[in-house]
Amino acid sequence: MSGFKDVLDGAAEIAKAMGFTLKTLVSEPPVTVEYPDEPMTIYPRFRGRHELRRYENGLERCIGCCLCEAACPTGAIHVEAAENDPAHPTSPGERYASVYEVNLMRCIFCGDCEAACPTEAVVLGHTIDLAVYNRRDMLLTKEQLLNPPDPNTVIRGDW
């Protein structure tokens, strides 16, 4: 007869489980973030796509020191420096970056470049949609880095 009791207990458990799922169905709205239509919620220190920043007066922060290139563990960053034209300087220092490329296929988003940069020129932004149709597009040029797209993200307040 213990088998019969097992069956009744099992039936009660199943009824409980089904009651719970039904309650979920009728009372809880979906928690899905419909990402491309709605912004994704991220933490404020999230490390997304690279950005090169400028000062308020429009000069580039990057001074072409190549420390980020040296700090990069995967060799994703390529910098070539050039002398500033004193009449029309690109950056406040003596030199600026004439070429600044980030290879996103190599980047592991560790943030070491950010930490190594003496002028806080290179930062990892909040852009998360990095997919492209072409492998060449994974190589970010200096223009793309200086003009980052609007990140489709909001920053969580409860951190």
Place this chain on the structure above:
Amino acid sequence: MSIVLLSILKSLALIILLLTGFAYLTYYERKLLARFHVRRGPNRAGPFGLLQPIADAVKAIFKEEIVPGHVDKLIYIVAPALSLIPALVIFAVIPIAPDLRLGGFTLQFHVADINVGLLYLAAIASVATYGIILGGWSSNNNYALLGSLRTAAQMISYELPFGLLLAAIILTTNIGREAGTLSLIEILNQPRPWWLWLWLWLAFPMFFITMLAESNRSPFDLPETENELIAGFQVEYGGIKFALFFMAEYISMITGSAIMATLFFGGWRGPFADPGTWYGPIVGFGWFFLKVVALLFVYIWVRASVPRIRYDQLLQFCWKVLTPLSIGYLVLTALIVVFVG
């Protein structure tokens, strides 16, 4: 001649109806399961994702047809069709709406009114096992073979309580009559006293469990346990051949719901579904459709709630619990028929 033509037309309409039903059942299941999981489900293709089944069908049809080199080719190709056809032909004996009378012409909404309808149900349901066994066998793959052998054991075991409960239902058709009937149409046309409805509903949970096992639905989806058998008998199948197995499972869900709706909940019967009127068939089909959708909801609800059981538990439950219970039910029904009827 005209009756043959009419039957062919009705069969075609039924097949189209069932295949469309299958397509939207996958949508219904995905949407419902998503809501059970507090997700949204498919919503990108068309409004509310309503075009998703069509996109899936197009994808399955245009996939590359791959026949692996180590399979038994003929059986491998025939097996998916063999599992789909029984699921489709079962529907032939199920009345989906009351008769339509126009002048002297009567249109019946079932393909065949055969006098052994319930026997036909049980027989065709067993044939469906062949498709799965042959699919697993011809795949020449350990996992596929294990999956299909499990199906065989499972389906044959659960046929027993299924048959016993059917026998009990057949017995109840004797009440107040000289002879009972096996025809689903006749059963539907017989009025039942209220206590008989209650007594039959007592058997409904047991019958529902056997239907779950017969259509290999969760928590009895042992033939395709992903965690131990990858996908069981379907493992060597791809493209449209896989889709046929998939269709077989879902259409047997629809068929099972239709059988239960007809036997336990009065099929197309409901308020305003009056036979002989012009609106009767429409309202009747509406009731039938609603009942089937409600039963499909229970199928999906069970899938969302109950974890898959172990294989020995599956067979133990069948032989030690369900079969004795249904034998007891059959005996009690017989007593009721003899003493009350």
